[in-house]
Amino acid sequence: MIECRIDKNSAYSEKIKKMLRAHNVRFTGPVSLEERHFYIEEKGELLGALKVRCFWDWATIGEVYYENLSILSALVWEAWRHFGQKAVGMKFFTPVKSRFEDFLEVGFSTVATVQNVGGFDYYYADLCNKNVVETHSFPIRNVSELPQKYRKRLAKHTRSFNERHGIEGLFDTVQIVALEKETFLGGVQCEVYSNTMHITRLVVDANYRNRAIGKTLIDRVLEEALKRKVGAVELGTTDFQGRAFYEKQGFEVVHTRKDNPKGFDSHTMIKRL
Numbered sequence: 001m002i003e004c005r006i007d008k009n010s011a012y013s014e015k016i017k018k019m020l021r022a023h024n025v026r027f028t029g030p031v032s033l034e035e036r037h038f039y040i041e042e043k044g045e046l047l048g049a050l051k052v053r054c055f056w057d058w059a060t061i062g063e064v065y066y067e068n069l070s071i072l073s074a075l076v077w078e079a080w081r082h083f084g085q086k087a088v089g090m091k092f093f094t095p096v097k098s099r100f101e102d103f104l105e106v107g108f109s110t111v112a113t114v115q116n117v118g119g120f121d122y123y124y125a126d127l128c129n130k131n132v133v134e135t136h137s138f139p140i141r142n143v144s145e146l147p148q149k150y151r152k153r154l155a156k157h158t159r160s161f162n163e164r165h166g167i168e169g170l171f172d173t174v175q176i177v178a179l180e181k182e183t184f185l186g187g188v189q190c191e192v193y194s195n196t197m198h199i200t201r202l203v204v205d206a207n208y209r210n211r212a213i214g215k216t217l218i219d220r221v222l223e224e225a226l227k228r229k230v231g232a233v234e235l236g237t238t239d240f241q242g243r244a245f246y247e248k249q250g251f252e253v254v255h256t257r258k259d260n261p262k263g264f265d266s267h268t269m270i271k272r273l
Helices: 013-028 069-083 097-105 148-164 213-227 243-248
Strands: 003-006 034-042 045-055 058-066 089-094 109-117 120-127 141-143 170-180 183-193 196-204 232-238 252-257 266-272
Touching: 003 213, 013 183, 013 196, 034 069, 045 069, 045 148, 058 069, 058 148, 069 089, 069 097, 089 097, 097 120, 109 232, 109 252, 109 266, 170 213, 183 213, 196 213, 213 232, 213 243, 232 243, 243 252, 243 266
Parallel strands: 058 089, 196 232
Antiparallel strands: 003 170, 034 045, 034 141, 045 058, 089 120, 109 120, 170 183, 183 196, 232 266, 252 266
């Protein structure tokens, strides 16, 4: 009998990650992850910072802080100078329209608006101009790890920004596994933000497919989402991962990105509760 339970101690975390990586590599080949931090400081004060991760041919902007548009522009173009030759483009999304408009001001282009994701509208923007890298006069540091004192200040600025706009950061994680007499059949990892549960990974062991294990895991995710009273369950997937499967579970595609990874489409999918 299949047992579906919460993995409170994350005992199967590495197994889930390794299984998903092995599946992806069959289609994409070996891939690498690079994370860089770009920041501007003056006399010990943090004036701006940008966290960027490059994976699957795209650079993704994560945490960001800037005192004005000139600083944001300098950070963006320094990041593009670093990643532009190895990435298809640089992408950014946010539920805050004013921040989205700031990114448009510094060179990004509108891609899509996804309405009502857990009570927020999300704005997507890309930068793909290979021929232009703007110049600036700011002394920007480009490092693999942000110094601790600036990490704390960036976290403080991020909390303040989120509070002003009614955004809750990550406040819960959930890992659910399917077992049969302690044999691992599959698992799913989720993060809970604001009013949304985000599925980060879902795998089913190839030896145990066609037993509705994936559907069982999704049903349990939806149960946990309802317990937390979130408004939507959201995920990102590709055609070679699980788009067709998720559509059968009632998820809808709300945003598609070409060449992510190169030669394939990736999809943002949502099931509203």
